Structure formats: C-alpha cells, structure tokens
Amino acid sequence: MATNKSIQIPDELLPNDGRFGSGPSLVRGEAVNSLSTVSKNYLGTSHRQSAVKEMVLRLQEGIASLFELPNDWEILLGNGGATLFWDAATFGLIRAKSQHLVFGEFSSKFSQASMNAPHLSTPEIISSEYGSAPSPTPSDVDLYALTQNETSTGVSIPLKRPEGSSTDDAIVAVDATSAAGGMLWDPEEVDCYYFSPQKSFASDGGLWIAACSPAAIDRINEISNSGRWVPAALDLKIALDNSRKNQTYNTPALSTIFLTVHQIEWMNGQGGLKWASSRSDESSTHLYDWAESHQYAKPFVNDTDLRSPVVVTIDLDEGVSADTLVSICRENGILDIGGYRKIGRNQIRVATFPAIEPDDIRALTRSIDYLLESLL
Numbered sequence: 010m011a012t013n014k015s016i017q018i019p020d021e022l023l024p025n026d027g028r029f030g031s032g033p034s035l036v037r038g039e040a041v042n043s044l045s046t047v048s049k050n051y052l053g054t055s056h057r058q059s060a061v062k063e064m065v066l067r068l069q070e071g072i073a074s075l076f077e078l079p080n081d082w083e084i085l086l087g088n089g090g091a092t093l094f095w096d097a098a099t100f101g102l103i104r105a106k107s108q109h110l111v112f113g114e115f116s117s118k119f120s121q122a123s124m125n126a127p128h129l130s131t132p133e134i135i136s137s138e139y140g141s142a143p144s145p146t147p148s149d150v151d152l153y154a155l156t157q158n159e160t161s162t163g164v165s166i167p168l169k170r171p172e173g174s175s176t177d178d179a180i181v182a183v184d185a186t187s188a189a190g191g192m193l194w195d196p197e198e199v200d201c202y203y204f205s206p207q208k209s210f211a212s213d214g215g216l217w218i219a220a221c222s223p224a225a226i227d228r229i230n231e232i233s234n235s236g237r238w239v240p241a242a243l244d245l246k247i248a249l250d251n252s253r254k255n256q257t258y259n260t261p262a263l264s265t266i267f268l269t270v271h272q273i274e275w276m277n278g279q280g281g282l283k284w285a286s287s288r289s290d291e292s293s294t295h296l297y298d299w300a301e302s303h304q305y306a307k308p309f310v311n312d313t314d315l316r317s318p319v320v321v322t323i324d325l326d327e328g329v330s331a332d333t334l335v336s337i338c339r340e341n342g343i344l345d346i347g348g349y350r351k352i353g354r355n356q357i358r359v360a361t362f363p364a365i366e367p368d369d370i371r372a373l374t375r376s377i378d379y380l381l382e383s384l385l
C-alpha cells in the first residue's frame with residue numbers, strides 16, 4: 010500500500026460538508042449565521058439579564074419538549090461539560106455507593122471519579138471488552154451509572170432501570186453525551202439524563218445539561234441537607250437553584266447556549282426526537298451496510314443490537330492503514346474520522362449525528378471507496 014502519496018478525490022464524490030468528527034462535531038451553518046444576526050442584542054450582554062435568561066429558558070423548554078418529559082422533570086445546566094458533571098455527581102447525586110457499567114473511555118472516567126471520592130464507598134464496576142457492553146446487576150447501590158452511547162467505541166445500550174435493586178430509592182443516571190438528541194429513550198427508565206451539547210446538539214462545548222426526574226431532584230436536596238462539604242462550582246443544589254432562575258452559577262458561553270437552542274428548535278420543528286433519531290438511523294445504517302459488504306472494512310461492534318446509531322466504528326483490513334486513509338481524507342476536507350486514540354485499533358470512527366446530512370454520509374463512503382481503489 011502506498012503511504013506517502015496524496016490523492017485528490019474528485020469534487021463530485023466529496024461531501025458538501027466534511028465534518029464527521031464525534032465531538033466537537035458539525036455546527037450547522039444556519040445556526041452560526043443566526044448567531045451573527047442576534048449578536049448585538051445577545052452576545053456580549055449580561056447573563057443575568059432577560060435576553061440571556063430567555064435563551065436559557067428556551068433551552069430548558071426545548072429539551073423538555075424534545076424528550077417529551079413529564080411536567081415534574083427539571084432541566085439543570087452549568088459550566089464544565091459532562092466531565093465536570095461526573096465530579097458534581099460524586100458530590101451531589103451519589104449518596105454512598107454507585108454501580109458503573111464500563112465499556113469504553115468515558116464510562117471508565119466516571120467510575121474513576123467515583124472510585125477516588127474519599128466520601129463514597131468503593132463503587133461496583135462491571136466492565137466488558139471494548140466493542141461490547143455489560144449489563145447492570147441489581148444491587149445495594151443508590152445510583153446506577155449508565156452510558157447510552159460510548160463515544161470511544163461506538164457501542165450503545167438500551168436504557169432500562171435495573172429491577173430488583175435492594176435500595177428502595179436507587180436512581181439511574183445516564184451519560185447521554187453523544188446519544189442525546191440522536192437516540193430515543195424513555196424517561197420512565199431514567200432519573201438523570203445528562204450530556205454536553207457539542208455532539209447531537211451541534212453546538213460548542215463547555216456546558217453540561219441534565220434532565221432530572223423528581224427522584225433525582227430529591228437526591229440533590231437530600232445530600233445538600235446532609236451537610237456534606239461540596240465545592241460551590243460542583244454543587245448541584247447551587248446549580249438547581251440557578252437553573253430555576255434560568256441561569257448558571259457562573260458565566261456561561263453564550264454562543265454555546267445559543268447554538269444549542271438553535272439545534273433543539275430545528276429538531277423540534279422538523280418532527281422532534283423521532284425525526285432526529287431517524288436521520289441518525291439512516292446515516293448509520295448506510296455505513297454499517299457499506300462496511301458489512303466491503304472487502305476491506307468491517308463494523309467493529311459485532312452485536313448488531315449494540316451498534317451505535319450516532320457514532321459508527323469501522324475496522325479496516327490490515328492491508329489498509331487507517332492513519333494514512335484518515336490523513337488523506339483530511340487533505341481532501343474530510344475531517345476527524347480517526348478512531349478514538351486510546352482504543353488503538355486500525356479503525357475509522359464516523360459521527361452520524363442528526364445535523365450531518367445522510368447524503369454526505371453516502372458521499373463519504375463513495376470518497377473512501379475512491380481512495381481505497383487508488384491506494385490498493
């Protein structure tokens with residue numbers, strides 16, 4: 010296989026938009042244009058005044074409507090992304106002991122945060138090989154930590170409340186960072202559905218958003234009343250009080266909030282979560298079918314039920330260097346399709362979030378076919 014030859018993919022094969030990264034991911038041009046038109050009344054204005062607070066309210070109401078949440082759920086938000094939320098959860102959602110399903114880099118990070126928290130008991134960690142997923146086991150824990158889509162491996166799991174838990178009020182917290190907005194879920198099975206908005210919400214990073222059931226809110230209040238010391242920036246009770254006033258505890262990125270709202274309203278306007286998830290289904294099905302029938306490619310996730318509809322991982326034949334393919338793609342404006350670095354496989358990883366056009370996904374496979382023919 011030639012490794013150092015740059016290849017020009019013909020224009021007619023190339024996607025219109027070459028952003029296929031799993032996060033930061035494609036931000037729609039319409040949203041960016043719209044941000045520039047509102048900017049005088051919004052960007053660079055106080056986050057404690059109505060223009061920004063109304064935008065936060067639109068985000069909260071838009072999320073509730075997209076997920077068809079019961080009226081007693083609340084939308085909390087704060088700075089720091091899902092990574093910060095893990096630390097906040099160790100302080101403000103886990104009473105004493107959690108159980109974590111670990112099947113990739115991100116689920117592992119939350120389990121480590123919980124493991125290292127000196128005020129918590131040692132968590133239960135149930136892991137599985139990359140490319141597969143473990144199942145929760147009913148236990149005496151007070152929080153089950155699930156990840157709807159492991160962005161590092163492209164494995165997604167059904168969200169089900171574990172039955173037979175010996176703790177009456179155990180809650181289910183779901184890291185939905187790459188899944189939220191691109192996958193269906195049932196609020197009956199979950200208490201806290203949290204995510205960062207730079208994936209299916211086609212926004213920028215820096216924010217965490219958490220849809221919380223009354224049981225999750227009770228847990229936040231209970232821990233806050235217990236007198237546990239909590240750093241203010243990680244305090245979910247402070248986040249709750251501020252979210253009820255349509256604001257964050259400290260200054261947020263106003264553009265991130267705006268772009269998130271734009272994407273939520275776009276998805277709601279097109280038909281809601283069913284519509285958005287069907288776009289991701291269409292794109293991911295195309296990629297899996299392509300890889301299944303390809304001489305040099307194969308879906309990384311064997312179990313078809315676990316294959317993610319929003320982040321598709323594809324192993325390449327050893328005669329094809331993924332690094333070379335990825336870098337020639339980059340030269341041609343096809344960006345960020347490399348596998349997650351710590352997975353360490355000869356792999357490509359393609360986001361199929363709702364903002365990414367299914368036609369561009371088809372153009373991507375045409376472009377890769379062209380490259381493979383030229384390289385091999």
Ligand SMILES: Cc1ncc(COP(=O)(O)O)c(C=O)c1O
Pocket residue numbers: 032089090091092093115116156158159160161184185186187205214215
């Ligand atoms: C499943 C999952 N959880 C958490 C994170 C961390 O998000 P952030 O970098 O916004 O903190 C990511 C980022 O890719 C992710 O994919």
